[in-house]
Amino acid sequence: MSDPFEQIRWRGVTTSRRTRAMVLTAEKTLGETLPVYQGGWNPGGVGASAGTHDRDAIDLGPGRDPARTTRVLRRVGFAAWHRHPPLFGEHIHAIPDMAAHNAAVYLSPSAADQVTEYWQGGDGLVGNTPDEMPWRPDPRPLFSYSKWEREQRLRSRVRTLTQQIADLRARRQAARDRLENLS
Numbered sequence: 001m002s003d004p005f006e007q008i009r010w011r012g013v014t015t016s017r018r019t020r021a022m023v024l025t026a027e028k029t030l031g032e033t034l035p036v037y038q039g040g041w042n043p044g045g046v047g048a049s050a051g052t053h054d055r056d057a058i059d060l061g062p063g064r065d066p067a068r069t070t071r072v073l074r075r076v077g078f079a080a081w082h083r084h085p086p087l088f089g090e091h092i093h094a095i096p097d098m099a100a101h102n103a104a105v106y107l108s109p110s111a112a113d114q115v116t117e118y119w120q121g122g123d124g125l126v127g128n129t130p131d132e133m134p135w136r137p138d139p140r141p142l143f144s145y146s147k148w149e150r151e152q153r154l155r156s157r158v159r160t161l162t163q164q165i166a167d168l169r170a171r172r173q174a175a176r177d178r179l180e181n182l183s
Contacts, residue, residue: 004149025076036060039058053111059083097115
């Protein structure tokens with residue numbers, strides 16, 4: 001199994017394998033691809049981020065329905081908020097909830113504080129303001145990287161076998177065509 005917390009380049013930004021897998025899982029549920037605006041390990045990249053992107057975090061396009069996108073990202077395991085004008089350009093700010101992992105290693109201090117505020121019903125911004133969307137999923141772990149990776153390997157194997165079957169059918173048909181031409 002690959003290291004879920006390994007930093008990778010994906011859609012033009014740096015993120016972790018786990019965060020990429022979580023976003024892909026959310027996109028599958030949403031039925032749409034979300035643009036990636038900012039990844040993690042981007043210290044000082046965007047001043048308005050206040051250090052939350054110094055380690056693992058991601059900013060995504062809001063999708064067709066920002067409230068649904070936020071709910072789905074939360075269900076997958078992100079502390080996520082819909083950010084919008086006048087304070088921000090419209091996007092979804094998402095931090096992978098590291099409750100089951102070593103948050104001090106993978107999250108910046110400000111991102112870890114945002115996750116704590118998320119579970120306390122806050123909006124993750126300075127001032128302890130309540131979240132405009134107070135819905136929270138059950139706090140049990142919702143996303144399993146090892147399960148996701150097994151499913152990806154299985155899907156890859158199925159695609160390979162499907163292609164092999166298609167190739168065998170094509171070769172069988174070509175052999176039948178040659179036999180017919182000999183007759």
